[in-house]
Amino acid sequence: MNLTNEQMQRYSRHIILKEVGGKGQKKLLSSKVLIIGTGGLGAPAAMFLAAAGIGNIGLVDFDTVELSNLQRQIIHFTDDVDKPKVQSGRETINKMNPDVNVTTYEEIITAANIKDIIKDKDYDFIIDGTDNFPAKFLINDACVMLQKPFSHAGIIRFKGQTMTYLPGKGPCYRCVFQTPPPADAVPTCKQAGVLGVMGGIIGTIQATEAIKYVLGIGSLLNSYLLTYDALNMEFRKIKIPHNHKCGVCGDHPTITELIDYDQPQCEFKR
Amino acid sequence: MKITVNGEKITLEKAVTVEELLVVTHAETPEYVTVQINDEFVDRSDFTDKLVNDGDTVEYLYFMGGGSL
Numbered sequence: 121m122n123l124t125n126e127q128m129q130r131y132s133r134h135i136i137l138k139e140v141g142g143k144g145q146k147k148l149l150s151s152k153v154l155i156i157g158t159g160g161l162g163a164p165a166a167m168f169l170a171a172a173g174i175g176n177i178g179l180v181d182f183d184t185v186e187l188s189n190l191q192r193q194i195i196h197f198t199d200d201v202d203k204p205k206v207q208s209g210r211e212t213i214n215k216m217n218p219d220v221n222v223t224t225y226e227e228i229i230t231a232a233n234i235k236d237i238i239k240d241k242d243y244d245f246i247i248d249g250t251d252n253f254p255a256k257f258l259i260n261d262a263c264v265m266l267q268k269p270f271s272h273a274g275i276i277r278f279k280g281q282t283m284t285y286l287p288g289k290g291p292c293y294r295c296v297f298q299t300p301p302p303a304d305a306v307p308t309c310k311q312a313g314v315l316g317v318m319g320g321i322i323g324t325i326q327a328t329e330a331i332k333y334v335l336g337i338g339s340l341l342n343s344y345l346l347t348y349d350a351l352n353m354e355f356r357k358i359k360i361p362h363n364h365k366c367g368v369c370g371d372h373p374t375i376t377e378l379i380d381y382d383q384p385q386c387e388f389k390r
Numbered sequence: 391m392k393i394t395v396n397g398e399k400i401t402l403e404k405a406v407t408v409e410e411l412l413v414v415t416h417a418e419t420p421e422y423v424t425v426q427i428n429d430e431f432v433d434r435s436d437f438t439d440k441l442v443n444d445g446d447t448v449e450y451l452y453f454m455g456g457g458s459l
Contacts, residue, residue: 160456161456251455251456252455253453253455256455273454274453274454274455274456275454275456276454276455276456279454280454280456281452281454295431296424296431296451297424297451297453301419301422301453305419305421305422306419306422306453306454306455308455308456309455309456314456318456319456345451356396356397358426358449358451359429360426360429360451361426361429361430361431363431365433
């Protein structure tokens, strides 16, 4: 595959970077990234990945666009209210960059379908843009079992966190958080609120991790939890060890099948 | 004794357990926080016995949902 003249122009600011170059841009164009959740985190991640020329983007979301989403979910517009989010997301990406093939999965991820979704296009990297702990643990466990790298993130109020899992290179999400908290034990965005830009900052870091992974450059957030406090404008990069007692990636895993935790989805019905 | 909690240096009059530290530092949702001392996880079952020592670096790792929807 050679870059067209139009692609040389579109990606010229990438190509001029010695860490990317024409070779790196071709890698991006042939890469496949799955984004689970096209909300606060997934929307900005999807837009920057699309702009960067990630050639194949999968979008997973079962929900439709609501007016209250638009304060932060910048891939959706006012005219998109009531549309399925994956459709709205695909339309925005198609308008932005015709180089990107978008595959949509309008479904809730479960133990029964998540591995098939990841294996559908044999995605290179997965972005967790979900808002609820059952989904976060499901994505973690599926990625550990399939040995797929992924980026975890969460946002609430003025705070955010993110970490990257690389198979065999550091901890997974479950190493840090053994099991989901009980429903309503930890506040959700709907209950507690979230500053709209939080997803932009943290989701864009997730996109950065995906791009660096595909290019094989720099160091990723494997073995680190990055936390962000917008009120104090403070980032902290906390080193985290692999947990040998981890239920899914420890020395003696007890979790060998995916689990659908029986917990209501955050904001699922209102 | 002096310890560091979430990057901030604090001074305590005497050694405390992890459980006591969570109280005096007003940890949010202490029932669900993951605690790490000097880059090692502390088992929740050890919170009542494990002492925090002078010079220790303690991190509270919190659940954070949010994102989609």
